Amino acid sequence: MAEGNDRLSAIAAHLEAIARGDFGIRTEVGDKLDQVDGIIAAINMVSEELHAREQHRLELQNRLNQVERLALVGEFMASLSHELRAPLQTILSATELIQIQDLTPRVNALTETVEREVFRANRLIDNARALTRRPLHLETVDLAGLFAELFQFTRTQLGSQGVRLRVEDLSNLPPVRIDVDQFRQVTLNLVANAADAVVERYGRAPHENRRIEVGGRGGREGVTIHLRDYGSGIPKKASQRIFEPFFTTKHSGLGIGLSISKKLIEDQGGSLDFDTGPDGTTFHIALPVA
Amino acid sequence: MGVANESRRCEVGEVGVRSDGILEYRYADGVEVDRAMASEMVALATELTVEPLPSLVHLGRVKGVRRDARVFFAESEENRAVTSRVALLTSSPVGTIVGNMFLGLNKPLFPTRLFTSEDKAIAWLKATTV
Numbered sequence: 443m444a445e446g447n448d449r450l451s452a453i454a455a456h457l458e459a460i461a462r463g464d465f466g467i468r469t470e471v472g473d474k475l476d477q478v479d480g481i482i483a484a485i486n487m488v489s490e491e492l493h494a495r496e497q498h499r500l501e502l503q504n505r506l507n508q509v510e511r512l513a514l515v516g517e518f519m520a521s522l523s524h525e526l527r528a529p530l531q532t533i534l535s536a537t538e539l540i541q542i543q544d545l546t547p548r549v550n551a552l553t554e555t556v557e558r559e560v561f562r563a564n565r566l567i568d569n570a571r572a573l574t575r576r577p578l579h580l581e582t583v584d585l586a587g588l589f590a591e592l593f594q595f596t597r598t599q600l601g602s603q604g605v606r607l608r609v610e611d612l613s614n615l616p617p618v619r620i621d622v623d624q625f626r627q628v629t630l631n632l633v634a635n636a637a638d639a640v641v642e643r644y645g646r647a648p649h650e651n652r653r654i655e656v657g658g659r660g661g662r663e664g665v666t667i668h669l670r671d672y673g674s675g676i677p678k679k680a681s682q683r684i685f686e687p688f689f690t691t692k693h694s695g696l697g698i699g700l701s702i703s704k705k706l707i708e709d710q711g712g713s714l715d716f717d718t719g720p721d722g723t724t725f726h727i728a729l730p731v732a
Numbered sequence: 733m734g735v736a737n738e739s740r741r742c743e744v745g746e747v748g749v750r751s752d753g754i755l756e757y758r759y760a761d762g763v764e765v766d767r768a769m770a771s772e773m774v775a776l777a778t779e780l781t782v783e784p785l786p787s788l789v790h791l792g793r794v795k796g797v798r799r800d801a802r803v804f805f806a807e808s809e810e811n812r813a814v815t816s817r818v819a820l821l822t823s824s825p826v827g828t829i830v831g832n833m834f835l836g837l838n839k840p841l842f843p844t845r846l847f848t849s850e851d852k853a854i855a856w857l858k859a860t861t862v
Contacts, residue, residue: 471795471826473762480825483796487833490799 449478456485465493511687512705515698523567534560555595566627578621578709582732585658585665586612592626593656596633604648605637610657617732618665620710625729628703628714632669632725635699638692639673639723651722664712664731670724681718740776744769747776754857755785755814761793770801777814784816784842786857788850791820791827797834806838817843819853 452469459467468486472479537556545553589609597607636654644652651672658667676684676691683689687701707714712729739748745759755777759765765773777787797805805811818840820831831846847853 471764475793475795475824475826477825479795480829483826484829484833486796487799487830487837491837494799 449482453478453481453485456482456489460485460489460492463496465489465496508687508701512701515687515702519567526563526567530560530563579623580619580710581622582617582619583622583625584617585615585667588622588625589629589656592629596630600633600637600654603637603641604646604652605640606653607633608653608655610655612656612658615658615660615665616662618660618729619732620712620729621706624706624710628706628727629667629669631699631703632727636669636671636673636723636725639671643673660731662731665729667727667729668724669727670722672722675720675723676716676718681716684716685714738780740779742772742776744772747773747780749780749785752854752858753785754854755781755787757787757789759790759792759794762795764796764798765794765801766798767800767804770797770804771810774804774808774811774814778810781814784812784814787815787818788853788857789818789820791822791824791831793824794827794830796826797830802834802838806834806840812841815842817857818845819857820844820846821850821853822846822848 449472456467456469459465467489469482471482471486534557537553537560541550541553589612593607593609600607633654640652640654653672655670656667657670658665660666680689680691684691684700685704687698689701704714707727707729710729712727714725714727716723716725718724737749737751739746741747743760744763744765745757747758748756750756757773757777759773763769820827820834822828822831828846828848834840835844835846845853845856847856
């Protein structure tokens with residue numbers, strides 16, 4: 443009788459737990475395999491099912507939150523881009539006026555840089571605005587060549603922050619099929635984040651680890667680019683949220699760079715993830731081969 | 733598994749193929765089947781057949797089947813590769829409840845029925861066997 447009461451007490455406790463919303467609980471099924479054990483087995487299965495459905499609901503809720511945030515990003519970008527276009531156009535017009543003058547080669551080169559960067563800024567605005575509607579322009583691309591061009595200007599910028607950029611020989615990687623503008627945007631975003639991480643760790647102090655490394659591996663299945671910084675890594679709590687729109691650990695910045703980057707890479711059939719630890723963070727960009 | 737032509741055994745139980753072309757699964761007493769166990773049993777079946785066969789599953793003294801195992805049985809490619817239809821044979825209240833909940837919650841992708849009579853289970857499997 444005592445055993446029977448124990449089993450009924452266990453069932454009651456289990457049902458109370460379910461009523462509280464605790465679906466992770468399990469009750470041991472006895473060896474008799476009688477009706478009471480059958481009820482216990484059924485309650486265990488119901489608990490598991492409720493637990494699984496609750497997890498699924500939370501995932502959907504999380505996705506919905508992200509979609510709502512991305513919609514906000516879209517609205518924000520539309521407004522911001524409208525505000526930015528005018529000053530950029532003014533800079534461009536002024537640069538063109540300057541170029542009409544008889545300039546030294548050095549000033550000429552500088553105005554060309556200004557012009558190029560204005561075009562780039564415009565493209566970034568286009569990309570950001572078109573997050574949800576811009577069609578992909580997939581091309582077959584040699585990453586070694588693309589990085590050589592891309593990092594030519596980035597190196598100078600990083601140099602002014604005392605950060606070195608080391609790029610492995612990527613000439614053996616197979617060509618990939620990507621949207622070049624979007625990939626460029628993602629890479630520059632990751633490099634900028636990596637530089638911030640290094641500067642935040644070492645300040646102005648010289649150090650051999652004031653560097654960012656870019657490497658890659660690839661084969662028939664795809665290509666993965668690794669971008670490593672030697673910062674302090676991403677705190678565990680933050681690391682679970684860094685791809686959420688508007689989440690940031692920085693004092694400045696909107697916290698949309700990584701969420702946009704992830705979306706852009708995934709739209710191209712790739713993936714973006716990372717490893718992090720006290721000695722830095724490595725982002726992995728997986729891309730489909732051509 | 734007296735009529736089994738060939739069988740395979742593991743800690744979780746035994747799988748055999750009978751002379752009439754029915755796969756037969758028997759689980760060890762007191763086992764609560766989880767995903768790993770489910771995979772192990774289906775892997776044994778894969779050693780016995782290269783095509784989907786009607787299956788007789790003795791729930792016997794099984795104490796339960798975990799959700800991920802039920803999903804695996806109901807939907808996985810691995811199980812579909814060896815299973816054309818399933819007769820669940822129960823002899824205890826626990827087996828009956830486990831079987832009924834499997835049918836209700838998991839909706840397997842192949843015809844599945846619960847029996848308390850082995851003869852009726854075999855007859856149903858054979859009636860639909862080519």
